Amino acid sequence: MPASFQSIPVLDYSLALGPEKPVFLSQLRHALMNVGFLYLTNTSVPNSLVDQVREMSPKFFDLSQEKKDALGMVHSPHFMGYSRFATQMTKGIVDQREQFEFCVPYECRWKEGDPLYMRVWGPCQWPAEEDVPNFQHVFTEYGLAISRLSTHFLELICESVGLAPNALDPFLKDTVEPCHRGKIAKYPDTVPGSDSDNGVAPHFDPDFLTFLMQVTDQPGLQVQNQDGDWIPAPPIPYSWVVNIGRALNTVTKNVVLATSHKALLPPPGTGARYSIPFLQGLNPHIRLSDYELDFPPEIIALRDARDGNNIDSANYAEFETSCAGEANLVGRVKTHPEVAERFYPEYFAKYFPNGMPVQASAY
Numbered sequence: 001m002p003a004s005f006q007s008i009p010v011l012d013y014s015l016a017l018g019p020e021k022p023v024f025l026s027q028l029r030h031a032l033m034n035v036g037f038l039y040l041t042n043t044s045v046p047n048s049l050v051d052q053v054r055e056m057s058p059k060f061f062d063l064s065q066e067k068k069d070a071l072g073m074v075h076s077p078h079f080m081g082y083s084r085f086a087t088q089m090t091k092g093i094v095d096q097r098e099q100f101e102f103c104v105p106y107e108c109r110w111k112e113g114d115p116l117y118m119r120v121w122g123p124c125q126w127p128a129e130e131d132v133p134n135f136q137h138v139f140t141e142y143g144l145a146i147s148r149l150s151t152h153f154l155e156l157i158c159e160s161v162g163l164a165p166n167a168l169d170p171f172l173k174d175t176v177e178p179c180h181r182g183k184i185a186k187y188p189d190t191v192p193g194s195d196s197d198n199g200v201a202p203h204f205d206p207d208f209l210t211f212l213m214q215v216t217d218q219p220g221l222q223v224q225n226q227d228g229d230w231i232p233a234p235p236i237p238y239s240w241v242v243n244i245g246r247a248l249n250t251v252t253k254n255v256v257l258a259t260s261h262k263a264l265l266p267p268p269g270t271g272a273r274y275s276i277p278f279l280q281g282l283n284p285h286i287r288l289s290d291y292e293l294d295f296p297p298e299i300i301a302l303r304d305a306r307d308g309n310n311i312d313s314a315n316y317a318e319f320e321t322s323c324a325g326e327a328n329l330v331g332r333v334k335t336h337p338e339v340a341e342r343f344y345p346e347y348f349a350k351y352f353p354n355g356m357p358v359q360a361s362a363y
């Protein structure tokens, strides 16, 4: 059994595009099978775009509360837009962050009679151009750039664990495009003397891959190793922290690990921390349990020699029984009952039989 990880591997994406690709794939296999987290540097995303995202991220939150509320998620059947500070919980603990969710350009194709989960796929709510100039353009470009990167990265993941590069294609492609989505999160710095520095409590991410951009320089993200210790994942400029979600862990039968992580508030006096998790969406019609991936025996042997995965989360258990779109909708309903009550009343009634909770809870 490999020793529990003490740091997050840093992978140079440019190696994957040249003669050193085998070195990259072997580092990737290690990161996927023993850590579930990695940093990706030297990607195809231009530094100039990253600089624009860094500059733009705080601007949305500087809008008046009234303008932010006008873009509140409660107005969007696609669960896009703004959520106020401390309105959600993760595993029963209040998240101390404000957020704005956005997605790649997407027209809603849902019509009466279609499965309701198709209604989740749709456009986002952008602030008016005069309020935050260039914001929509920058985050649309950013979303598209990370989508492309994530599609190629999924091929590399397949290759690193002995699958054909296109083995996971059905999960991304179908008659509908996946609706990849991101959120800009703002965590205020810890109030001196406060008894809580929780930003987001320990959890697993739901989908295949998350690409996290740490926008500001403060520490905050921590990742749990197999011994239960919390390993810091501080920002590295122009890198993404990539982690595996429950859906990819499920579909690979635990070959690649999903790993628990949390975010702490930045230290007192250091200002707000901004981060942007970007979740790769899945083909909504696919059911993970319908697919059996054909791993070579040496990969299965490596998996079996490793200690069991330490997942203790019921997070998105629906992935195992329902199609990805349904699992996604259920997850969104649980996190945003205010949207469910308005646009998905039958789901609201099912998951909140006692009416609106004081606080929504994810995971």
Ligand SMILES: O=C(O)CCC(=O)C(=O)O
Residues within 6 Å of the ligand: 185, 200, 205, 212, 220, 221, 261, 262, 263, 275, 276, 277
């Ligand atoms: O902000 C961070 O560093 C992590 C956020 C996170 O894990 C999430 O939103 O799923």
Ligand SMILES: [Fe+2]
Residues within 6 Å of the ligand: 203, 204, 205, 261, 277
């Ligand atoms: Fe996460």
